[in-house]
Amino acid sequence: MKFTDAQMALIRAEIGTYVEACPGAGKTQSIVQRFVDRPLTHPRKGVGLISFTNAAIDEARARCISEPALKEVPNFIGTIDGFINRFLVGPTYLARRRISPSFYESWSAVPNSHVKVNGIQFKASLDWFIIRSNSARLIPERVPIELRKVAFNLKKNQRLGLEGEALRIWKLFVRRGTLTASAARVALQSYLADSERREQLGMLLADRFVEVIVDEVQDCSEEDILVLDLLHEFGVNIIAVGDPDQSIYAFRSDAPVNTNNFLRKLSVGERLNGNFRSSPAICAAVNSLRAGSERDEPIGRCVEVNEPVVLLSYRRRQCLPKLLVRATRNRNFAEDDLMVIAHSSEHARVAAGAPSTRSDSTNKLVIMARAHHVIGDPRRNGLERVAAIRTLERTIRELGVADVVNLNQSDYLEVCGLSEGTFREACLRIAAALPRPFDMKPSNFRAKLQTFKASQGQLRWTSQPLRSPRGDTWPDSLTDDQDIGPLTHSTIHALKGRQSPAVALIIPEGRAEGDGVRQWCDGIKGEERRVLYVGASRAESLLIIAAHESVFEFVEAQLNGDGVPTVLA
Numbered sequence: 001m002k003f004t005d006a007q008m009a010l011i012r013a014e015i016g017t018y019v020e021a022c023p024g025a026g027k028t029q030s031i032v033q034r035f036v037d038r039p040l041t042h043p044r045k046g047v048g049l050i051s052f053t054n055a056a057i058d059e060a061r062a063r064c065i066s067e068p069a070l071k072e073v074p075n076f077i078g079t080i081d082g083f084i085n086r087f088l089v090g091p092t093y094l095a096r097r098r099i100s101p102s103f104y105e106s107w108s109a110v111p112n113s114h115v116k117v118n119g120i121q122f123k124a125s126l127d128w129f130i131i132r133s134n135s136a137r138l139i140p141e142r143v144p145i146e147l148r149k150v151a152f153n154l155k156k157n158q159r160l161g162l163e164g165e166a167l168r169i170w171k172l173f174v175r176r177g178t179l180t181a182s183a184a185r186v187a188l189q190s191y192l193a194d195s196e197r198r199e200q201l202g203m204l205l206a207d208r209f210v211e212v213i214v215d216e217v218q219d220c221s222e223e224d225i226l227v228l229d230l231l232h233e234f235g236v237n238i239i240a241v242g243d244p245d246q247s248i249y250a251f252r253s254d255a256p257v258n259t260n261n262f263l264r265k266l267s268v269g270e271r272l273n274g275n276f277r278s279s280p281a282i283c284a285a286v287n288s289l290r291a292g293s294e295r296d297e298p299i300g301r302c303v304e305v306n307e308p309v310v311l312l313s314y315r316r317r318q319c320l321p322k323l324l325v326r327a328t329r330n331r332n333f334a335e336d337d338l339m340v341i342a343h344s345s346e347h348a349r350v351a352a353g354a355p356s357t358r359s360d361s362t363n364k365l366v367i368m369a370r371a372h373h374v375i376g377d378p379r380r381n382g383l384e385r386v387a388a389i390r391t392l393e394r395t396i397r398e399l400g401v402a403d404v405v406n407l408n409q410s411d412y413l414e415v416c417g418l419s420e421g422t423f424r425e426a427c428l429r430i431a432a433a434l435p436r437p438f439d440m441k442p443s444n445f446r447a448k449l450q451t452f453k454a455s456q457g458q459l460r461w462t463s464q465p466l467r468s469p470r471g472d473t474w475p476d477s478l479t480d481d482q483d484i485g486p487l488t489h490s491t492i493h494a495l496k497g498r499q500s501p502a503v504a505l506i507i508p509e510g511r512a513e514g515d516g517v518r519q520w521c522d523g524i525k526g527e528e529r530r531v532l533y534v535g536a537s538r539a540e541s542l543l544i545i546a547a548h549e550s551v552f553e554f555v556e557a558q559l560n561g562d563g564v565p566t567v568l569a
């Protein structure tokens with residue numbers, strides 16, 4: 001790959017530098033090149049490469065295949081969560097409490113962590129709360145779109161009840177050494193507030209790293225910025241790249257993050273304005289969606305593609321699979337090249353014609369059957385299968401016999417004589433040995449589970465609490481597969497940092513309280529507008545914008561007003 005002068009300046013910079021760039025500008029490629037070239041070398045210290053997306057991490061790891069030493073100590077390639085857990089929270093927690101903490105990405109992977117209060121018909125995930133050491137606040141924006149209305153409509157005393165219970169459970173887990181990314185950040189804040197400890201941690205990091213490269217810096221939370229500040233203060237060189245318009249994780253923080261205050265401490269490199277990824281029409285749509293005044297120029301291999309942006313209006317999401325297939329074929333693209341994306345995973349799934357991965361059932365037999373079904377379904381994508389494996393693991397833990405059910409994961413593994421790996425393997429063995437659940441009655445599936453005596457002995461679980469759903473039939477939503485597709489699909493957040501030859505961006509019905517289309521048409525900044533911007537900018541040659549009929553005319557007028565070439569599907 002021949003790097004541009006602006007990219008080379010980033011790859012070779014000798015002092016702490018921040019570079020802003022448009023989508024597809026080759027930020028990932030450039031920082032990985034820098035990580036490999038390492039212009040600032042040190043005989044003993046390493047370089048860290050931190051990213052919020054797996055795209056940069058995978059790319060860096062792939063590039064290290066020919067030079068495996070680059071991946072090894074003292075270097076680091078991984079997420080900011082991994083960095084915080086490994087170098088800051090893990091060692092400090094161990095030193096203070098003499099327990100090595102278990103880290104989870106989110107509470108959804110932690111058994112028995114749901115928040116339930118008698119008399120309230122709303123089972124909440126701890127992930128939907130912002131929790132500090134002495135308060136919990138339910139954030140309706142974090143609740144999946146399908147349940148958000150219920151969250152908004154909770155009465156004050158119901159909300160307070162849930163928040164009190166959330167805080168109680170959270171404290172219990174954290175005290176026993178079970179930490180998620182958000183809980184680790186709460187711990188981190190308190191560690192760094194202690195000046196002596198801060199000094200020790202800063203010196204340890206400076207002894208280990210000569211430089212830390214940060215991708216997608218716009219997605220840093222308040223606590224992430226504290227870490228970058230610490231590194232900078234103790235003399236670690238910081239190279240940061242980002243695109244402020246791609247900031248789509250503000251909902252994680254309870255306070256606005258002032259990343260700019262930190263970035264002002266770095267030298268500013270030349271903005272990367274050339275978009276190597278997308279065609280001219282897609283770049284024009286991305287420019288229209290961007291709230292700032294910068295304009296990116298198509299300069300990559302799609303610069304000759306003169307495909308307009310395809311506009312499609314829909315009423316029912318269920319009709320979208322057929323409409324999208326037709327629109328893709330009409331433009332002479334293959335369905336295999338199409339990625340259907342939406343803000344909500346459920347919207348993307350339905351628009352792609354993929355079978356249901358969720359049901360609102362809290363029946364553990366139904367949950368196990370669904371997870372097992374997804375693990376064995378070749379049409380599911382990797383993320384769905386990993387989520388299903390986690391659900392199965394979690395359910396096995398929740399079915400634990402009395403003396404293990406309430407243990408934290410590391411104590412549980414110790415009692416059973418297992419490692420994380422052997423535990424996962426044993427759960428997968430259950431899945432491999434089970435017959436297809438939806439070909440039989442729930443009671444037969446339950447009877448089959450009762451025969452897994454060896455597994456029950458090894459993993460200390462019991463099938464006793466499992467009950468067949470009413471009428472001994474599975475919920476319809478799990479068994480009625482669609483006749484088309486499914487097309488490949490993803491949330492916009494999960495596709496961040498990646499690209500696809502053709503993208504169908506699904507825009508849902510307008511919401512009275514405001515939405516991305518409203519922000520875009522009113523010319524104001526907003527997270528939902530940025531989510532649309534990130535989505536559209538994943539497309540290389542073909543962008544289909546499928547907008548619900550309630551917002552379609554606004555989308556069409558905005559694009560046409562901004563001079564974006566469009567065609568109706």
Ligand SMILES: Nc1ncnc2c1ncn2[C@@H]1O[C@H](COP(=O)(O)OP(=O)(O)OP(=O)(O)O)[C@@H](O)[C@H]1O
Nearest residue numbers: 002003004023024025026027028029276277497498
């Ligand atoms: N100098 C270059 N020459 C040719 N292709 C390039 C160059 N730099 C980047 N690319 C290509 O452009 C595409 C986008 O690159 P990359 O993913 O690094 O961009 P990015 O800035 O990280 O994008 P985003 O922030 O939108 O995820 C990739 O296909 C990459 O291979």
